[in-house]
Amino acid sequence: MKSTKGWRITITVIFIAFILNIPLINTIFTSLKTEGDISAQPPKFWFTPTFEHFQNVLYAAGYDFPQFFLNSIFLAVSTSLLVILICLPSAYAIVRLGFGRKHLMPFATGLRLFPPIIFAIPYYMMFQYLGLLDTVTGLVLINIFLNLPLGLLLMIGFLREVPREIEESAVIDGCNVFQILLKIIIPLMGPGIASVGILTFIFSWNDYLFAVIIALKNATPVTLGSTMFITSWGIKWGDISAATLLSILPPLLFTFFAQRYLVKGLSAGSLKG
Structure with a gap:
């Protein structure tokens, strides 16, 4: 019973943490998507990651x-x-x-x-x-x-x-x-x-x-x-x-x-x- 209670608490904490961090998770996904994947409807949850946005931030002119x-x-x-x-x-x-x-x-x-x-x-x-x-x-x-x-x-x-x-x-x-x-x-x-x-x-x-x-x-x-x-x-x-x-x-x-x-x-x- 103690083991089952511990797993329930762990799952609940993970679920709450996931809900609270949805904006951060969405930001991470958006930074790794291409412009086409970002504007796709419905939203894409499976995509090929790209680092071009990080390159733009670090090396873009101006x-x-x-x-x-x-x-x-x-x-x-x-x-x-x-x-x-x-x-x-x-x-x-x-x-x-x-x-x-x-x-x-x-x-x-x-x-x-x-x-x-x-x-x-x-x-x-x-x-x-x-x-x-x-x-x-x-x-x-x-x-x-x-x-x-x-x-x-x-x-x-x-x-x-x-x-x-x-x-x-x-x-x-x-x-x-x-x-x-x-x-x-x-x-x-x-x-x-x-x-x-x-x-x-x-x-x-x-x-x-x-x-x-x-x-x-x-x-x-x-x-x-x-x-x-x-x-x-x-x-x-x-x-x-x-x-x-x-x-x-x-x-x-x-x-x-x-x-x-x-x-x-x-x-x-x-x-x-």
């Missing part, structure tokens, strides 16, 4: 996918590192020193409640004045602002899990605040820091709204570059599907190898309010 890819990597990595560097000392100041606990923290975290689109026009005008339009630096600054509230909330939850007695012992041994932060807090909050970095990386990589507004040519990330196969002559579904698959590989692989840190960090930070 479409610099490798540069789009590098822009996204720089955007996601820079945003993740800077969000961690800002949120970690800020969370320590709020939780341990009480700085800004009553007013600054609610204000900072409350920004997450607003839809990002309301910041579009102010950012465009400000970046136009500062000369940051169509720069990856501008996209990094925007994504830092968007991810700081979530990063700060998570860091505060993780820091509350660290016993205060450890820091008190370090103070007795002569450590100052910076030494406590570097030698005690950061090592103990490793999974939490990794969680913030992973989530920020994913959110920054997937940003599309502000890429459309800020990036014109030089700062185009893969999320925006994937739409460039929509032309006035038609939509190149095969090329779009190939570009989409290539663009989701980095966050997918990054999350796959770092998921244990993400699960451990999020579960640790959720034990206390």
Whole structure:
């Protein structure tokens, strides 16, 4: 009976996973079909695979996918590192020193409640004045602002899990605040820091709204570059599907190898309010 129950659960999980991943499976099939197979009615489920769409994405004239890819990597990595560097000392100041606990923290975290689109026009005008339009630096600054509230909330939850007695012992041994932060807090909050970095990386990589507004040519990330196969002559579904698959590989692989840190960090930070 236990064996039968286990097989039922396995089959159910596989079925649910298949249903949830139908869009991804369809994208994979579309990227491997010829233009004739893509437009065939009824849809073809058996076809001869082709890699011409991937060749178009990587080597087509006027479409610099490798540069789009590098822009996204720089955007996601820079945003993740800077969000961690800002949120970690800020969370320590709020939780341990009480700085800004009553007013600054609610204000900072409350920004997450607003839809990002309301910041579009102010950012465009400000970046136009500062000369940051169509720069990856501008996209990094925007994504830092968007991810700081979530990063700060998570860091505060993780820091509350660290016993205060450890820091008190370090103070007795002569450590100052910076030494406590570097030698005690950061090592103990490793999974939490990794969680913030992973989530920020994913959110920054997937940003599309502000890429459309800020990036014109030089700062185009893969999320925006994937739409460039929509032309006035038609939509190149095969090329779009190939570009989409290539663009989701980095966050997918990054999350796959770092998921244990993400699960451990999020579960640790959720034990206390």
